[in-house]
Amino acid sequence: xxxxxxxxxxxxxxxxxxxxxxxxxxxxxxxxxxxxxxxxxxxxxxxxxxxxxxxxxxxxxxxxxxxxxxxxxxxxxxxxxxxxxxxxxxxxxxxxxxxxxxxxxxxxxxxxxxxxxxxxxxxxxxxxxxxxxxxxxxxxxxxxxxxxxxxxxxxxxxxxxxxxxxxxxxxxxxxxxxxxxxxxxxxxxxxxxxxxxxxxxxxxxxxxxxxxxxxxxxxxxxxxxxxxxxxxxxxxxxx
Numbered sequence: 001x002x003x004x005x006x007x008x009x010x011x012x013x014x015x016x017x018x019x020x021x022x023x024x025x026x027x028x029x030x031x032x033x034x035x036x037x038x039x040x041x042x043x044x045x046x047x048x049x050x051x052x053x054x055x056x057x058x059x060x061x062x063x064x065x066x067x068x069x070x071x072x073x074x075x076x077x078x079x080x081x082x083x084x085x086x087x088x089x090x091x092x093x094x095x096x097x098x099x100x101x102x103x104x105x106x107x108x109x110x111x112x113x114x115x116x117x118x119x120x121x122x123x124x125x126x127x128x129x130x131x132x133x134x135x136x137x138x139x140x141x142x143x144x145x146x147x148x149x150x151x152x153x154x155x156x157x158x159x160x161x162x163x164x165x166x167x168x169x170x171x172x173x174x175x176x177x178x179x180x181x182x183x184x185x186x187x188x189x190x191x192x193x194x195x196x197x198x199x200x201x202x203x204x205x206x207x208x209x210x211x212x213x214x215x216x217x218x219x220x221x222x223x224x225x226x227x228x229x230x231x232x233x234x235x236x237x238x239x
Contacts, residue, residue, distance in 0.1 A: 055081050064141020076103040095126040116168050116228045154181045162227050171225040174238050183207040195220050
């Protein structure tokens, strides 16, 4: 009888521990799901649902004043949901390779009106960078400009600046930096309005010394480029 009671108590303890563990795991899962950025994205998905095309989901919502009228306009980064664009990666498992797009909305007396959209301008955030990691895309609205920025860590960056023009956004500036860790190999800057390009090459081969740039200016002949017409930012290069 005593042995049965001991076994029974031991079983109760095991069951209690199991329940506590499951409860803890459930609480952790809920806490993880309730991350602030995830909650905000879910809220934005509902809030801006009317502006998101069918078969797309919201990836990011970016507020900012694009026409300098003092009110917040809105840029939506959306992502396709085609199940055929999922791939099995050898090391990372199943990855969503659906492309991303952009929708620009202007605030007119408190109501958003669509200015333009390009639903496949950007590659997936899960692209394979080969022997390197893929560049990271981030977008901001600053001083009336829409900046499409690609950061490539220790290898540098490149940035495209767009400004409102008629019913679209025109590319007016391009800046890039080619780096090897902290060493800046070269910088490129283009003003598409003045049709001027400057390349700054570092003449100092000492990686620990301050850079000494040699500037080379040139004129460019490039037809106006508009955000709605760019098929793939990965192929948009001016080096």
